[in-house]
Amino acid sequence: MKIKFTKMHGAGNDFIVIDAINQQINLTPAQWRQLADRRFGVGADQILVVEASEATDIDFRYRIFNADGGEVEQCGNGARAFVRFVTEKKLTAKTELKVATMKGIIRPRLEADGSITVDMGAPVLLPEQVPFDVTGLSSTDVADDTLWPLQINGRTIMMSALSMGNPHAVQIVDSVDNADLALDGPAIEHHVRFPNRVNAGFMQILDRHTIRLRVFERGAGETLACGTGACAAVVSGIRRGQLDTPVRVETRGGTLSIAWNGGTSHVMLSGPAVTVFEGEITLPAED
Numbered sequence: 215m216k217i218k219f220t221k222m223h224g225a226g227n228d229f230i231v232i233d234a235i236n237q238q239i240n241l242t243p244a245q246w247r248q249l250a251d252r253r254f255g256v257g258a259d260q261i262l263v264v265e266a267s268e269a270t271d272i273d274f275r276y277r278i279f280n281a282d283g284g285e286v287e288q289c290g291n292g293a294r295a296f297v298r299f300v301t302e303k304k305l306t307a308k309t310e311l312k313v314a315t316m317k318g319i320i321r322p323r324l325e326a327d328g329s330i331t332v333d334m335g336a337p338v339l340l341p342e343q344v345p346f347d348v349t350g351l352s353s354t355d356v357a358d359d360t361l362w363p364l365q366i367n368g369r370t371i372m373m374s375a376l377s378m379g380n381p382h383a384v385q386i387v388d389s390v391d392n393a394d395l396a397l398d399g400p401a402i403e404h405h406v407r408f409p410n411r412v413n414a415g416f417m418q419i420l421d422r423h424t425i426r427l428r429v430f431e432r433g434a435g436e437t438l439a440c441g442t443g444a445c446a447a448v449v450s451g452i453r454r455g456q457l458d459t460p461v462r463v464e465t466r467g468g469t470l471s472i473a474w475n476g477g478t479s480h481v482m483l484s485g486p487a488v489t490v491f492e493g494e495i496t497l498p499a500e501d
Contacts, residue, residue, distance in 0.1 A: 226467015290441020
């Protein structure tokens with residue numbers, strides 16, 4: 215099976231983007247994993263699939279597969295790559311799009327300066343909707359935020375649990391450089407209180423408009439940037455009373471900008487999206 219693809223990245227968070235409008239795509243989890251494998255495939259944090267929409271008022275459908283082969287709900291950096299892809303491939307002439315994802319509608323926009331802004335919707339803050347099991351836990355209120363204790367690796371961390379279309383656990387650390395993501399990331403991702411697993415965010419606050427962030431992503435491990443993780447961290451920091459919108463998010467792969475006015479207002483994510491190369495790969499047929 216031959217598949218044409220485009221390799222892209224958003225602040226170092228890298229993607230394989232596939233046009234499923236002009237070619238037939240029906241892969242197994244094992245084949246998604248092979249595509250994402252950095253030694254035996256193309257290599258990527260996530261694979262993005264562009265599909266035609268069945269609804270007349272929706273421009274495209276957008277699907278996301280993690281490097282472990284599992285389909286997931288949302289990807290903020292991927293949404294920006296998606297816009298760059300459909301624009302460069304001339305699949306649309308619009309600069310503002312309405313795109314269906316597993317978790318609902320997103321509205322990305324190509325700006326005049328070439329950057330891309332994505333309306334990520336309102337954050338989901340109710341634990342049962344993240345989902346996060348709070349049975350038997352005692353929370354601590356910090357300004358407008360609710361911090362929950364989580365037992366990992368023999369100690370307790372205090373974190374915010376929220377969803378940006380996918381689940382996030384955000385904690386504040388003194389230094390992201392000293393955070394042990396290799397140890398703590400998997401422990402948080404697979405914690406029993408997150409039935410759908412979770413993205414683990416480690417946030418260092420530099421000032422009221424600037425943070426540094428590392429994210430251990432569900433199904434991908436640590437990535438150089440995470441768009442929904444940046445949104446979740448900023449929402450948590452603003453709710454804790456420690457940040458003011460807009461916030462510059464410094465990741466290991468680049469810089470993102472997040473704006474959120476609190477409450478039920480939508481989170482706006484802005485940043486770059488870059489095409490790296492195009493290619494074609496042959497995947498062996500599954501038995």
